[in-house]
Each structure stands twice: as structure tokens, then as C-alpha cells.
Amino acid sequence: MRKIKNEELGRLTVEEFKKTDKRPIVVVADNVRSLNNIGSIFRTCDAFAVDKFHLCGITATPPNKEIHKTAIGAELSVDWQYWENTKEAVTNLKSEGYTIISIEQIENSVMLDDFVVDKSKKYALILGHEVMGVSQEIADMSDLAIEIPQYGTKHSLNVSVATGVVLWYISKQY
Helix, strand or coil: CCCCCHHHCCCCCHHHHHHCCCEEEEEEEECCCCHHHHHHHHHHHHHCCEEEEEEECCCCCCCCHHHHHHHCCHHHHCCEEEECCHHHHHHHHHHCCEEEEEECCCCCCEEHHHCCCCCCCEEEEEEEECCCECCHHHHHHCCEEEECCCCCCCCCCCHHHHHHHHHHHHHCCC
């Protein structure tokens, strides 16, 4: 097997990516503190052609060399917006017709592998703080919660890993 070289992948330029149709999905970071996680989420949003990334509260924003280190330029291709608090972002997204989904372990959550995309809807996926998760206030504002099934001894995944798992599963349904 021959490993494919980057120049053979036929990837879009940033300008081409900006003009392409995106999935009707936005990602919302509810006070995510790690710059490496933010960069990684930018990169994942690029990979799955997410419409926009909302950075809220203590979440850092570009330009930032630590974000760039893991985003490797995806902070330039993915549209993003900063909000002082997550509640304001979610309220705005609700007014724009988004279905608000907290990615969190919440009573009556839907297991990710049971979630079926309704292609007539737009989705806002809320991902939370590395230790505290999605805040209760934002969970209360959500239309539903999705939980990633886990079988080991730990109770959670890293927020950037969780973003990748959820976006992959949802994207494969389009």
C-alpha cells in the first residue's frame, strides 16, 4: 500500500471551501477552556463542512498561536463568531430556527446511535467545558440531548474527540 501524498488529495482551498454548501449544522463551545481543544474543533468543523463555529464565554478566539497549532489553518476556513455568553448564542440560534442539541449525559438523552437526522432541520450542537460539561442553564434551553455510548471506566470523552464522533455520525446521515 502506498500512502497518498497531501497534494494528491485534491482538497479545496480556503476560498473554495468558503463558497461550498455546508451542512445545516453549527457547533457551539460552551466555555471550552483549552486552546488545543478549540483548534481541534475548528479542524473537525472544517472536515465535516460545518456551517459555523460559535465560541462562547471563556472560550478563546483566533487569531491565537495555540489554536492555530491544532487547527492548522482551519480557523481561517471555518466561519466563527464569539459570544460573551452561551445563553445569548443559543437564544439567537433558536430565533434562527435551529434545533438545540446538548452533547451531554442528561436524563432522557438519546444515544447517538439512535439519533436520526431530520434533513428539514438545522442543528446547533452544544459542547461543554472540559470538566463541567454543558451548563445546566444551556441544557435547560436545549430541545434534546445526545449522549455518546461509552463502555469503559471513564465517564466522558475529551470535548474535541466528542465533537468528532458526533459530527461523523450525523454527517454520514446526509
